[in-house]
Structures are given as C-alpha cells and as structure tokens.
Amino acid sequence: MGAIGVGMHGCGSWKTHSTMAAEGNQMVGNPRWKRYVSRVRPRRIDASGPPRRKGSLCMPRPPLLSMATITTPAADPWFQDRFAERIGGANYGKGNEIYKFELIKRAKRKALADHPERRMLDFGIGENDEMAPESVRAVMRREVDRPENRGYADNGIAAYKEAVARFMQREFGVTLDPVTEVNHCIGSKTAYAMLPAAFINPGDVTLMTVPGYPVAGTATRWFGGVVHRLPLLPEHDFFPDLDGIPADVLARTKLLVLCYPNSPTGKTATRAFYEKVVDWAHRHRVIVVQDAAHIMLSYDDEPLSFLSIDGAKEVGVEVHSMSKGFHMIGWRLGWVCGHEKIVRAFADVKDNCDSGQFMAIQKAGAAALDDAGIPKRVREKYRRRLEKLVGVLRAVGFDCEMPGGTYFLYTRSPKGAGDRAFATAQDASQFLIHDLSISTVPWDDCGAYLRFSATYEAEDESAEDDLMAEAHARLSRARLKF
Numbered sequence: 001m002g003a004i005g006v007g008m009h010g011c012g013s014w015k016t017h018s019t020m021a022a023e024g025n026q027m028v029g030n031p032r033w034k035r036y037v038s039r040v041r042p043r044r045i046d047a048s049g050p051p052r053r054k055g056s057l058c059m060p061r062p063p064l065l066s067m068a069t070i071t072t073p074a075a076d077p078w079f080q081d082r083f084a085e086r087i088g089g090a091n092y093g094k095g096n097e098i099y100k101f102e103l104i105k106r107a108k109r110k111a112l113a114d115h116p117e118r119r120m121l122d123f124g125i126g127e128n129d130e131m132a133p134e135s136v137r138a139v140m141r142r143e144v145d146r147p148e149n150r151g152y153a154d155n156g157i158a159a160y161k162e163a164v165a166r167f168m169q170r171e172f173g174v175t176l177d178p179v180t181e182v183n184h185c186i187g188s189k190t191a192y193a194m195l196p197a198a199f200i201n202p203g204d205v206t207l208m209t210v211p212g213y214p215v216a217g218t219a220t221r222w223f224g225g226v227v228h229r230l231p232l233l234p235e236h237d238f239f240p241d242l243d244g245i246p247a248d249v250l251a252r253t254k255l256l257v258l259c260y261p262n263s264p265t266g267k268t269a270t271r272a273f274y275e276k277v278v279d280w281a282h283r284h285r286v287i288v289v290q291d292a293a294h295i296m297l298s299y300d301d302e303p304l305s306f307l308s309i310d311g312a313k314e315v316g317v318e319v320h321s322m323s324k325g326f327h328m329i330g331w332r333l334g335w336v337c338g339h340e341k342i343v344r345a346f347a348d349v350k351d352n353c354d355s356g357q358f359m360a361i362q363k364a365g366a367a368a369l370d371d372a373g374i375p376k377r378v379r380e381k382y383r384r385r386l387e388k389l390v391g392v393l394r395a396v397g398f399d400c401e402m403p404g405g406t407y408f409l410y411t412r413s414p415k416g417a418g419d420r421a422f423a424t425a426q427d428a429s430q431f432l433i434h435d436l437s438i439s440t441v442p443w444d445d446c447g448a449y450l451r452f453s454a455t456y457e458a459e460d461e462s463a464e465d466d467l468m469a470e471a472h473a474r475l476s477r478a479r480l481k482f
C-alpha cells in the first residue's frame, strides 16, 4: 500500500539536506550579523528558586508511535488484522493524521516550488552539519581493513569502554569501572528503546519530561507501562516539578527519564537540581535515566554529568552519545554508564536485540573520545552560531536568550505577523516557511514555541553571517507580533 513514513530525526527534525543543496545562495551584500547582536550571555538559573506547580499533564497523550503513517487508498493485505495493537492493530497504516514533520516537509516543498529564487533558510535540522573530524575518519579507514574487526562485537570491546572511562574522568571527574559500569550502544536512541524492557512491567510508570525525546516513553507503553508527563515550563525554569507528582502515580513509578542539557528547551541542569533528584530518587525508589546526548554542547558552564553528584551512581545511569558532541551522528555509537547492575541489565536486554556496533566504529569512537579538542571545537562552533542567532532574533522582537546548552534555541512563537494572527506555533511555523522560506520546528506541547537549530549548512563564518543577515532581513519585513 502507498504509505509515506513520517520519521523523526534529532528530536524530531526532518532531514532537509537535499533541499538545501538544491537551492542557490541568494544572499549577497547584506549587512553582517554583528550589527544585531546585543548582549546574549547565557543566564544561570538555580533549581532551588522556581515556584512549584501542581499537576502534570499539559496535553493529550501522543499517538502510540513516534512515527506517523499516511496512506493512499489501497486494498488491505491479508495480514491487516495481524498487526499488534501497539502500532495500531487492524487500523495500522489507515490513519490520515498529518504530523508536524510532514507538514513542515510539505510546506517546504511548496515554498520551493512557489519561490524557486528564494533560498530556504533551514533552522529545522536536528543533525550536525559536519562530518566527523579527519583524525577519526583516518582511524576508521585503517580499522575497516583489519580482519580482527570483522566479527560480532556483542556487548562491546574493551578499548571503547576504557576510552569512555578515561573521557568520563577527564571531562567530569567521574570514575567508572570500564568492565562493569560501561556498556556501548548502537546510538543512544536504541538504549531508550531497550532500558524500559529491563524495568517496566504492565502498569508500571515512566516519568517523561515534555517536550522531549519520546523514545523511552514509546517503549514503556509497548511493554504495557504508563507514561506520566512532566511539563517543562518557564515558570518552573524548565525543570520538572517532582514534588507535584500525584502520590498514586509515584507509587507505581519505576523510571524517571531526564535530559540535560535539555532538548529542545536548551536548559542545563544545576548541581542543586541533580542533588535534589538523587535524594528524591532514593526516597521514592525510582531509577533515573539521564539523557546526556547534548552534554558536550554546554555553554553556560562546564559540562555537568549527573554521575558527578554524590550518590547518583546509586540511583541510575547516564546515557551518552557520540552523535552531537563529536559530529558522529550517522556512526551510531553511544554508551550507558552508571550503576553496575543497571548497566548489566541493559547489556542483557541489548544482547537479545543486537550484536554490537562494528568494531572499527568503536575504535574510531575511542580515538574521538581521547581527543579533548574535538568536543571543544564542536561546542565553540555552535556557541558562535547560537550567539549570532540570538542577536538576530532579538533584533526582530523575539524574547530569547542564549541557551545553556544543545544546538537549539527554543523561544516563544510569535502571535502574529502584520494583520495575521497565529493560534499555535504550528501556524507560525507554516507562515515562516510559506511566506519567508524560513524553516523551524514548532512545539505546542507546553505553550507555543519555535525551535531554531544552529545546524544549518554554511561552509564558513562568512556564509553564516550572510545567512544571518538574510534571516534578519526577511523576519524584519514580516512585522512579527509577540
């Protein structure tokens, strides 16, 4: 049947490289970004300060799948009633909902068709715009030819785990036993799909922050568990309100999934917040899974590992990724580290799901981890780009600040443009694509927000500046209202 899969990349960003490549650069002779940049230093917010808020649900449950399917009419295959309920049962593939990433894709296609002369300024991409560094690719080229790397890697090679342990010590002062407290994964996404299998029985609860990366929640439901959503709101400094969780929910809770630096809000954790989490997790016997995918992209302070907090290793694990901080997004490599028994349970589940990442990739990953200069350079690149972006957006009326971390800028969506009003961030995002050829990702989960990503393609700083100048010119013309 004619199904169009609607996928999710980089916390939901749709791939758009081909459209970027197809367009010419129309931005010549524009003023430079620096003109618009005011003071955009990151703000440090303490977790102990914000007001508490009762209640937790701020929007309806998402669909069962984090992917949607759009169909063209066709006869059902004989096995239509054989699909599992978790993906829609006999109705699988029959929905006609259009999810936000498909809407973005369609709008971009139309804008390009209507305005072929106008370059799409793509702030919707959630993937690094660079290849892995040459030094890492050189290790890969060498290792790919070595016969000893040819086989199943199972739960990982010692060289990679040892490099992880050195990295955790060097960057965060965290001491790990590479044999028992570290296990690799084929990208951290897979770890979120697997970890609930180690803990969730039917009826058990996983706490998930919203907006956020949904994979552990989807897996929880697939194992018969329940997701309780913890909204990340500005009035609570984008921290979850752990004290507001209803007692009956807490009694059934086994997992708390956190993500810091937070995608998409850009909020970084504080020591005070993590200390509170460790204490809370001990008291309520909840296992913490901290998603550190963006950890090396921390701007307002040195990168902070959850495991550097006293007692954290007793309550959970941190999941790391080579994708964002090392430009290794397609290499599919990460690791789970922390409490030895949780790591072992993860490894047992993983052993039943895959046979490990190609050893040559693990060896290249180990070389990347041992080079402290790589994540520093990646961080400085996205810091520079985000500072430029904040300057431009503030100049056209957005009330935004430099994010604490990630390569995303999450900011309140405009309420209108000229005479037009936007009911949702989705409306604003569609307007920006159709009328200005500026692509962003809307988030309407907890208020109307737009996510601008600093991972757009620009070959050097001068091209970045041209792109910023063009974004400023187009957004200024739109007369945005907030």
Ligand SMILES: Cc1ncc(COP(=O)(O)O)c(C=O)c1O
Pocket (backbone or CB within 6 Å): 009, 010, 011, 012, 126, 186, 187, 188, 189, 190, 213, 259, 263, 291, 293, 294, 320, 321, 322, 323, 329, 333, 334
């Ligand atoms: C917040 C967050 N966590 C985890 C992941 C998964 O990353 P990977 O599977 O590339 O390690 C992503 C990917 O976009 C993400 O945005």
